[in-house]
Amino acid sequence: MxxxxxxxxxxxxxxxxxxxxxxxxxxxxxxxxxxxxxxxxxxxxxxxxxxxxxxxxxxxxxxxxxxxxxxxxxxxxxxxxxxxxxxxxxxxxxxxxxxxxxxxxxxxxxxxxxxxxxxxxxxxxxxxxxxxxxxxxxxxxxxxxxxxxxxxxxxxxxxxxxxxxxxxxxxxxxxxxxxxxxxxxxxxxxxxxxxxxxxxxxxxxxxxxxxRSSANWRLEIAGKPAHSSQIFREDIGHGAVYEMARVLEGFRAALKDEQLLTFNPGVVVAGTDVALCDDSRGTAFGKLNVIARKAVVEGDLRALTPEQQARAWGIMEGVAKQSLPHTRTRFTHTDRYPAxxxxxxxxxxxxxxxxxxxxxxxxxxxxxxxxxxxxxxxxxxxxxxxxxxxxxxxxxxxxxxxxxxxxxxxxxxxxxxxxxxxxxxxxx
Structure with missing residues (x-):
């Protein structure tokens, strides 16, 4: 009908x-x-x-x-x-x-x-x-x-x-x-x-x-803490902040040509100990001479069609999985308004x-x-x-x-x- x-x-x-x-x-x-x-x-x-x-x-x-x-x-x-x-x-x-x-x-x-x-x-x-x-x-x-x-x-x-x-x-x-x-x-x-x-x-x-749709995404990134002078060592790795930077740049590079798709990291906290609350208020503690142990990023995504949104989620998940040595990234997303x-x-x-x-x-x-x-x-x-x-x-x-x-x-x-x-x- x-x-x-x-x-x-x-x-x-x-x-x-x-x-x-x-x-x-x-x-x-x-x-x-x-x-x-x-x-x-x-x-x-x-x-x-x-x-x-x-x-x-x-x-x-x-x-x-x-x-x-x-x-x-x-x-x-x-x-x-x-x-x-x-x-x-x-x-x-x-x-x-x-x-x-x-x-x-x-x-x-x-x-x-x-x-x-x-x-x-x-x-x-x-x-x-x-x-x-x-x-x-x-x-x-x-x-x-x-x-x-x-x-x-x-x-x-x-x-x-x-x-x-x-x-x-x-x-x-x-x-x-x-x-x-x-x-x-x-x-x-x-x-x-x-x-x-x-x-x-x-x-x-x-x-x-x-x-366009309105959806939220979150990155929870773990690195190996150590003295800052040891960063990039084979047994220490890159730390949470470099892994965060890799993932965000990976999102941009992979999705920048998608017409009318936008994805914005709106809140970032990183350091030795971090917290990000439901009201988007965060706290972070760290030291300049300590490799960051944790990073959390929250952002939104807007897509023109359900198919475009599903494709974007798949690409972002793939980027997040390719973690740098001694780091681990967890990517999650929540759909809010459909397209x-x-x-x-x-x-x-x-x-x-x-x-x-x-x-x-x-x-x-x-x-x-x-x-x-x-x-x-x-x-x-x-x-x-x-x-x-x-x-x-x-x-x-x-x-x-x-x-x-x-x-x-x-x-x-x-x-x-x-x-x-x-x-x-x-x-x-």
């Missing part, structure tokens, strides 16, 4: 001709625009609620503000308590029993803790507004809601089956990971199409058809979205460079659905900093494009 859907959408997208909006579609666009003033008020309200991932009460408070808006559209709403994965939880909403099955994805949490100095919605001028999480991604949640409200007001919402998942831990994933992501993955197994309302690269002329591969189905969905944008007068939309789109919730479901598209949210700059600014001119345009996309996906 999903292969068929992908082929149908691809055929349709390739055959589209720019023809403007039908009267029904114009009604939809007008309905979205009428919702903008109330949407801005709701956005200000939720931006002013601190919902840093660790502030469980704040995350739940944002959910409590959004839930009634979904219920007013006829959605059934549920809260998944996050105690089992050490987070606040997730907000789920469901609607409809006919038409294409759409999964709409957002998140409730931000990177700003309660003690951050950046806490309030601040109007800069008639176009720009500053605020914690305003683009990443409270604004995206409002874009999603405006699109659904427009569909409802235009009498078009019942052409779709929709599940909404607003996670409470996108910025700092809960543990165990499988518990944290199960509601999202379950919705992905149900859906035909996934739409993500992150802000992508902040450019309204782009959308996301591919996201959202750039499939034909995703590109076909982008073509439909781009045509909708052009018919609305906003111009074409192209695929964003995957280097400019980090890992996100949609990655957990992209492999389960026929089509996936992300970066549909409120645009702006400065995400994850106290200079996070939204371009409010994109609120209506993004919501209109999303609403028209969903409507067109419902057409036979």
């Amino acid at each position: 999903r292969i068929l859907l992908s082929a149908v959408f691809l055929f349709w997208a390739l055959g589209l001709q720019a023809g403007g909006l039908s009267p029904q579609e114009q009604t939809l666009v007008d309905a979205v625009a009428e919702r903008e003033p109330a949407a801005r008020t709701l956005l200000e309200r939720i931006v002013n609620i601190n919902s840093g991932t660790g502030n469980h009460a704040g995350v739940k408070a944002v959910a409590d503000e959004l839930a009634p808006a979904f219920e007013a559209l006829g959605f059934s709403v549920a809260w998944v308590d996050g105690k089992a994965f050490q987070r606040a939880g997730h907000l789920l909403a469901r609607f409809g029993d006919r038409g294409p099955k759409l999964l709409l994805i957002g998140h409730l949490d931000t990177v700003f803790a309660p003690d951050s100095q950046f806490q309030r919605y601040q109007v800069i001028d008639e176009r720009y507004v500053k605020g914690p999480g305003i683009t990443d991604m409270k604004g995206g949640n409002i874009v999603m809601l405006m699109a659904l409200q427009g569909l409802k007001d235009a009498g078009l919402l019942d052409q779709l089956q929709i599940q909404v998942v607003l996670t409470g831990d996108e910025e700092d994933r809960g543990e165990p990971l499988l518990f944290a992501i199960e509601p999202l993955r379950k919705a992905g197994r149900w859906a035909d199409i996934a739409l993500g309302f992150e802000d992508g690269d902040g450019d309204p002329t782009t959308a996301v058809v591919a996201r 959202m591969a750039p499939t034909d189905g995703n590109h076909a969905l982008l073509a439909v979205y781009s045509q909708a944008s052009q018919d609305l007068g906003y111009g074409p939309v192209r695929a964003v460079d995957p280097r400019r789109a980090g890992a996100a919730d949609i990655s957990f479901v992209a492999g389960s659905v026929a089509q996936a598209l992300d970066g549909l949210g409120l645009m702006g700059t400065g995400g994850h900093t106290d200079e996070e600014v939204a371009d409010m001119h994109t609120l209506k345009s993004q919501a209109s494009r999303a609403a028209l996309l969903m409507h067109r996906l419902a057409q036979p």
Whole structure:
């Protein structure tokens, strides 16, 4: 069924001709625009609620503000308590029993803790507004809601089956990971199409058809301690630091030509006695005249496809095994976010979205460079659905900093494009 859907959408997208909006579609666009003033008020309200991932009460408070808006559209709403994965939880909403099955994805949490100095919605001028999480991604949640409200007001919402998942831990994933992501993955197994309302690269002329994976790796290296004057002796060897340098340079040399693959050693500790804690804080003790006994390195890896990631792991394991004399290296890795591969189905969905944008007068939309789109919730479901598209949210700059600014001119345009996309996906 999903292969068929992908082929149908691809055929349709390739055959589209720019023809403007039908009267029904114009009604939809007008309905979205009428919702903008109330949407801005709701956005200000939720931006002013601190919902840093660790502030469980704040995350739940944002959910409590959004839930009634979904219920007013006829959605059934549920809260998944996050105690089992050490987070606040997730907000789920469901609607409809006919038409294409759409999964709409957002998140409730931000990177700003309660003690951050950046806490309030601040109007800069008639176009720009500053605020914690305003683009990443409270604004995206409002874009999603405006699109659904427009569909409802235009009498078009019942052409779709929709599940909404607003996670409470996108910025700092809960543990165990499988518990944290199960509601999202379950919705992905149900859906035909996934739409993500992150802000992508902040450019309204782009959308996301591919996201690289996010995974962690670790090197634990043991050497033979001795007086520094004896290093390189046949019975002493090279020590842990030279072995560490060999492995890291081996990674670089072997993988440097892999397109869109990155692998970064982010934390290094080395010496006679070392420790590296779960929060990436390390300690090391050693002496200048003693060969290092131990080194620990932790880093991340980003790959465009599952196949590329698996190939990289194999190469890195092979490099690590070729230890220098009297050293021993243990290489381990942990997958976190899977890759959202750039499939034909995703590109076909982008073509439909781009045509909708052009018919609305906003111009074409192209695929964003995957280097400019980090890992996100949609990655957990992209492999389960026929089509996936992300970066549909409120645009702006400065995400994850106290200079996070939204371009409010994109609120209506993004919501209109999303609403028209969903409507067109419902057409036979």
